Amino acid sequence: MWPRPDWPTRLLAWFAREGRELPWRENRSAYTTWVSEVMLQQTRVEAVRPYYAAWLHRFPTPAAVAAADESDILHAWQGLGYYRRAQHLQRAMQEVVARYDGCIPSSREALAALPGVGPYMLGAIRSLAFGAPEPAVDGNVLRVFARLYGIEDDVLQPATRRRVTALAQEVIPHDAPGAFNEALMDLGALICTPRTPHCADCPLQVDCGARRSGRETVLPVRKKKTKQVTERVAVAVIAHAGRYLLHRRSETGMLAKMWEFPAVTGRTHAAALAGLCAARGLTTPHGVYWRHRHVFTHRIWEMRAYRWEMEAALQEDECWYTRDELLTIPLAGPHAKLAATLA
């Protein structure tokens, strides 16, 4: 029978030898766990490292997050993407301060009621920070379980996630739930990798259903999601007297409340540029100042920026900023790259 029921013991022994030394694994608290797990949900470990350190320096406690201006929160998150995570984190810490005296609660019910806490966050915080025997199933864990148990169902389906969660719940060692969850993450990141898993180095190679049937590169099954749409975006860098004209995005939707250079989307670059010029009464520019392709989850922006030197009238939600000020406001990711090119 595979996997052999004592596979968690072999996984934990491997983790003790090979587990990664990561900053959020030192001096863990419920707060540091929360911050790192939110950051890590949709972002790679290496990308998270500098943000994690900077965040804790700037916001060392739940109270510091709760009291901060939202624009400082978004600025600290700038470049990590999925900004709603940061807004949820702040709202959660505001509730922690208001209802729990700044001390993150440990019960399932209390945690699950806080903003941004879904099943993954709940399991991660409860197991890593409080030692509760609860699984934390993310993409890595789905992949490891799909291979280990030879699960042929689409791992993007909620029913498959529930099945994996139930399996993990059955086998999670009650004396080391946090280590077990992080061992699965590390196995998924270091050995049981998406395309070419390193089975020869795997502590579970004898246990693995996919390996036994030669299906380790076929599993997990992931049925295609809807395709990304590509949009052409014309961007206006309007400069006047050492300041640049910036627009604040609306309160809701993608990149909510973040600042950007005025931009218009179109089906073609020519259409986007024509729309931009018409919207702001701009003359046709001489050439393209900057080109950039930015890939979001469901959307790709093919961006072209153009420059104008003029004193344009401000429209709603717009402001002039110096280059130095641009570095202190929350800029939508690709627009921060554009701002960095300005001399």
Ligand code: ADE
């Ligand atoms: N991904 C999500 N949580 C993680 C953690 N605690 N360590 C490493 N990678 C992770």
